[in-house]
Amino acid sequence: MIAILNRPDFYYETPQLYENCELASINYSSHFVISGGDEQLDRIIHFLKEKQILHQRLAVSYAFHSSQIEAAKEDFLSFAQDKSYRKPVIPIISSLQGGLAQEVNDRFFWEVVSRPIRFQEAIRYLENLYECNYIDVGPSGTLANFIKQQDKEKFGQRCFSICTPFNQELKNLHTIQNLFHT
Known part of the structure; x- marks a missing residue:
């Protein structure tokens, strides 16, 4: 999987993408994720580097949100x-x-x-x-970042992260608790 910082229409306009991978997620107006096989993704990364388009290969073991995960279907449905x-x-x-x-x-x-x-x-x-308040309980702050990218002014004061790499979880929880109990 590759996260790409570009408008999602770029996927549909770019044969190097839509012919070699699948659209896995549209997270906000300038961020989407694709899934595909290793060889196809390697070619896409080369293409994105040539075009100087910001991207990141995601450290996942499966190409979620695409047909690439189909081999796991029977086991998944049997379990579920x-x-x-x-x-x-x-x-x-x-x-x-x-x-x-x-x-x-x-x-x-x-x-x-x-x-x-x-x-x-x-x-x-x-x-x-x-009008929602959002609490990101994940370890990387991804949800908070995606929410804020929807509209920074609207969501910036209503989106909170709990986990940090600086051991501030209890402080963050107390801050949120104080905001909602005053």
């Missing part, structure tokens, strides 16, 4: 089919659908793993319903 699923009580906004998830089951989770992610659409859908 024995689980118990119920209709969500709390609304789930899905980056897979770019909106409200109506049903959550083993197929839903397979689609999350194997189909493109529509993060930007999901945030727009959510923001049309509510």
Whole structure:
């Protein structure tokens, strides 16, 4: 997988991309991710370097959100089919659908793993319903960065990261707690 800093339309306009890989995610107006085989991605990286387009090969062991993950389908569905699923009580906004998830089951989770992610659409859908505060609990701050890129003025004061490389997690939690309990 490769993260590319460019407008998502670049994917559709560039045969070197759409002929050799699949669009895996559109995260915001100038960031998307592609998935593909190693050889194809190596050629794409060479092309992106020549064009001086910022990109980063992602340190993942599988090409998620694409047909490249198809070999895992049978094992995944076999594992997931024995689980118990119920209709969500709390609304789930899905980056897979770019909106409200109506049903959550083993197929839903397979689609999350194997189909493109529509993060930007999901945030727009959510923001049309509510004015949200976002808490990134991941180790890298990716969610917070993606949210802030939607609209820095709008989201900059409503997006919080918990984990840091500087052991500030408890301080960050207390800061958030104080913001919401005053």
